[in-house]
Amino acid sequence: MVKDDLETNxxxxxxxxxxxxxxxxxxxxxxxxxxxxxxxELNDALQEWLPSLLAAEVxxxxxxxxxxxxxGQAEVLPTxxxxxxxxxxxSGLGRAAASTDAWRDAGVYAARAALARGLERLAAPLPRAAAAGAAAVPLGERVHALAEGLLLGxxxxxxxxAAAQPPVPALREVALIADQATLAALGGGSAASALAQPLEAARAxxxxxxxARDLTNLPGNVLVPDTLAQEAARVASQYGMACTVLDEAAIVEHGMGGLHAVGKGSINPPRMITIRYQGTDSWDNVVGLVGKGITFDTGGISLKxxxxMEEMISDxxxxxxxxxLLHAVGRLKPKINLVIVIPTAENMPSGAAFKPGDVIKMMSGHTVEVLNTDAEGRIVLGDGITYAKQLGAxxxxxxxxxxxxxLVSFADVATGAVANDEALQQEILHAAKQAGEKVWPFPNYPEYHxxxxxxxxxxxxxxxxxxxAGSITGGLFIGFFAGDTPWLHLDTGGTAWLWNDRxxxxxxxxxxxxxxLAHWLCSSQM
Known part of the structure; x- marks a missing residue:
C-alpha cells in the first residue's frame, strides 16, 4: 500500500x-x-553567511x-x-517574520525550490531570538515551524x-545550524537537547x-475497502495499537444498515475499521474520531x-x-484515550445498489429516507458516530x-466546521490556528435542522x-447521530484535494x- 519512503535526516x-x-x-x-x-534583516544575513562576491550578487x-x-519568493543561485x-x-519570510506561519511557509518554498534543482541535502541557520520582530513568538515554536516547513516541502x-524517467529527488538531510546567539537564547547547554521536543513534533x-497525502493519492483500483482495512491494521500494529475490522457479515450483524446500504452496490464489500489508543491508566474521557472512508464515489444511482470524477479517489x-494522525500520536504518545472509527465502502451503481426513495435503518435504530445516493458519506458516518459512542467516546x-x-462557501481555501458544542469548536479553531490550517465555522440554527x-x-x-445550506445540513445530518454527545464536523470537501499546487x-x-488534530490532541508534546 503506502510505501514507507526514505525519512529525512x-x-x-x-x-x-x-x-x-x-x-x-x-x-x-x-x-x-x-x-x-x-x-x-537582509543585509545582516548576507554579511554573516555569504562571501563578498556572492553577497554582492544577491x-x-x-x-x-x-x-x-x-x-512565497524563493530563488536558487550557484555558489x-x-x-x-x-x-x-x-526564501522570503515577508513582513510577518514573527509568525510561525511565515517560518513554516518559507521552509516549504525553500525545500521545493531546492528539490527542483536536485539539491537533496540542506543546511539552514535556525531562527534567532534577537531577529527583528520575532520576540513575540517563542524560539521553540519558530524552530518547529521551520523544520516542519522544510520537511513538508x-x-x-x-x-x-512504466517509462524511464529521471528520478525525483528526495529530501535526504536537513541540518539546522545553531549559533551562539541561539544557544544563549536557549540558556546554554546543548541545542539538540533543548530543541529535541519541537523537532520531534515537527518530524511527527x-x-x-x-x-495522509500518499494514501489519498492511491488509485481507486489499488485502494478498496478491504485494502484500506489492511493498511489501517498495519499502521496500528506499527505503534502497538489495537485494530479491529468488521467484514460485510459482521456489519449486518451489528445492525450497521447505513454502511451496508452504501457498500452493497460494489463487488468490493464494505468494512468498519476501529483503532484504539490508550494513553492513560483508565479507559475514560475517550476522544472519538470518525473518518469517511469512501474509497471511490461514483454517486451511485444518483450518478455524478x-x-x-477521477478526483473521487480522494473521497x-x-x-x-x-x-x-496515528503516526503523530504513535510517535508523540500523548496522555489521552482515543478511538478511531473508519466506515469504508465504495459507492457504485449496480442492481444491488441502494436507491433514492429507500428507507434505511441505521445502527442507532433511527431510519433515514434516501433522497440522493450521492449523499452517502453522511450515511456511513452516521453509523460510525453511533459505533464510536458505543466504544466509549x-x-x-x-x-x-x-x-x-x-466549495461554494470557501472555494478550496478553508475547511468548514459545524458543531453542537461551542467549547469543542473553540478548541479545534485554536488548534487550526496553531497548525497554520484554515477552518471556519458554519452556524447551527434550528431552521437548518x-x-x-x-x-x-x-x-x-x-x-x-x-x-x-448544503454543507450545513450535510454536517447536521451527522450531528443527528451524535445526539447530546459533544461533536464537531470538519468538511474537507474543498481542501483535501487540489488540482494544482496552491x-x-x-x-x-x-x-x-x-x-x-495533532495540535489538538498532542499539544503537551510540542
Whole structure:
C-alpha cells in the first residue's frame, strides 16, 4: 500500500565561536545553504553567511527587483565555489517574520525550490531570538515551524509511470545550524537537547501529513475497502495499537444498515475499521474520531457527471487524515484515550445498489429516507458516530470530504466546521490556528435542522432544496447521530484535494486537518 519512503535526516549542529560560514558548511556536507530572510534583516544575513562576491550578487538581485524577501519568493543561485556547497537558496519570510506561519511557509518554498534543482541535502541557520520582530513568538515554536516547513516541502507525489524517467529527488538531510546567539537564547547547554521536543513534533507532524497525502493519492483500483482495512491494521500494529475490522457479515450483524446500504452496490464489500489508543491508566474521557472512508464515489444511482470524477479517489480523505494522525500520536504518545472509527465502502451503481426513495435503518435504530445516493458519506458516518459512542467516546470529531457545497462557501481555501458544542469548536479553531490550517465555522440554527425532517423516516439524507445550506445540513445530518454527545464536523470537501499546487499545499491529496488534530490532541508534546 503506502510505501514507507526514505525519512529525512533532521538534526542540529552547533556553530563554534569564530567559525565562518564556510567552516560550518564543510562540517555539514550540504548541497545548499538555505537562508530564510525578512526584508529588514537582509543585509545582516548576507554579511554573516555569504562571501563578498556572492553577497554582492544577491544585493544586485535586490536592486533589480528579482528578490525582495517576500513570503512565497524563493530563488536558487550557484555558489561557483565561493562556498563549500553547490547552491544558495533564498526564501522570503515577508513582513510577518514573527509568525510561525511565515517560518513554516518559507521552509516549504525553500525545500521545493531546492528539490527542483536536485539539491537533496540542506543546511539552514535556525531562527534567532534577537531577529527583528520575532520576540513575540517563542524560539521553540519558530524552530518547529521551520523544520516542519522544510520537511513538508520535500513531499513527492508517487508515480506509476512504466517509462524511464529521471528520478525525483528526495529530501535526504536537513541540518539546522545553531549559533551562539541561539544557544544563549536557549540558556546554554546543548541545542539538540533543548530543541529535541519541537523537532520531534515537527518530524511527527510532517511524516503524518505526508502519509495522509500518499494514501489519498492511491488509485481507486489499488485502494478498496478491504485494502484500506489492511493498511489501517498495519499502521496500528506499527505503534502497538489495537485494530479491529468488521467484514460485510459482521456489519449486518451489528445492525450497521447505513454502511451496508452504501457498500452493497460494489463487488468490493464494505468494512468498519476501529483503532484504539490508550494513553492513560483508565479507559475514560475517550476522544472519538470518525473518518469517511469512501474509497471511490461514483454517486451511485444518483450518478455524478463524468468530468472530474477521477478526483473521487480522494473521497476517503477523512480516513487518510485519521490514519496519518496515528503516526503523530504513535510517535508523540500523548496522555489521552482515543478511538478511531473508519466506515469504508465504495459507492457504485449496480442492481444491488441502494436507491433514492429507500428507507434505511441505521445502527442507532433511527431510519433515514434516501433522497440522493450521492449523499452517502453522511450515511456511513452516521453509523460510525453511533459505533464510536458505543466504544466509549465522550467527545467526537468527524472528518469528511462531505460536500461540494463547501466549495461554494470557501472555494478550496478553508475547511468548514459545524458543531453542537461551542467549547469543542473553540478548541479545534485554536488548534487550526496553531497548525497554520484554515477552518471556519458554519452556524447551527434550528431552521437548518428543520430542512432535514422527513415525512416517512426520522431524518432524510439531503434537504429538499439541496443547493441551500448544503454543507450545513450535510454536517447536521451527522450531528443527528451524535445526539447530546459533544461533536464537531470538519468538511474537507474543498481542501483535501487540489488540482494544482496552491501556496504551500501540493497538487493532489493535501493531508489537510492532520496537523490541526495533532495540535489538538498532542499539544503537551510540542
Amino acid at each position: 533532521l538534526h542540529i549542529i552547533e556553530r563554534d565561536p569564530g567559525d565562518n560560514a564556510a567552516e560550518v558548511l564543510q562540517r555539514v556536507n550540504a548541497d545548499a545553504l538555505v537562508l530564510l530572510l525578512a526584508p529588514e 544585493s544586485a538581485m535586490l536592486e533589480r527587483g528579482q528578490f525582495a524577501a517576500g513570503l 561557483l565555489g565561493l562556498l563549500p556547497c553547490r547552491s544558495l537558496v533564498l 520535500g513531499y513527492r507525489m508517487p508515480s506509476y509511470a 507532524l510532517a511524516v503524518a501529513t505526508q502519509y 457527471k463524468p468530468d472530474g 476517503m480523505g477523512g480516513a487518510a487524515v485519521l490514519l496519518g 465522550t467527545r467526537i470529531v468527524d472528518v469528511a470530504t462531505l460536500t461540494g457545497a463547501v 428543520e430542512m432535514l425532517k422527513s415525512d416517512v423516516a426520522d431524518i432524510k439524507n439531503a434537504a429538499s432544496r439541496d443547493r441551500w 501556496g504551500t499545499e501540493p497538487k493532489g491529496g493535501t493531508g489537510t486537518m492532520v496537523r490541526t
